[in-house]
Amino acid sequence: MSSFMSKFMILFGKPQQPGEFEDIYNDFFTLVEKMPNISRRQVIDVLGSPVGETQLFRILELYFDDRAKMETALTSGAGQKAGEELGRLPAGSFEMVFAEVYEEEGGSTPTAT
Secondary structure: OEEEEEEEEEEEEOOOOHHHHHHHHHHHHHHHOOOOOOOEEEEEEOOOEOOEOOOEEEEEEEEEOOHHHHHHHHHOHHHHHHHHHHOOOOOOOEEEEEEEEEEEOOOOOOOOO
């Protein structure tokens, strides 16, 4: 069995001032926790890249059952407040992406027989 989900990702670049970033990020994440319809969330601390240094620092992934639920969450009061909190970060220090995720139950593709 397989399914499609919608995902909202925020990719954060390496902060100039890590302490200030963490304060803003924690305030932001507290608001994210209040958003409706989130099926799953992942916080990813980036370790590096196979080709050397990367400009990424952290990735936040929010999963939703479908695009309508994602849009409802992002336009909710908590979603709007979370967006305002992101505005405290320096311009260009993060990128936001929408995605459709195809997931296969079991995490592997069956082999042909």
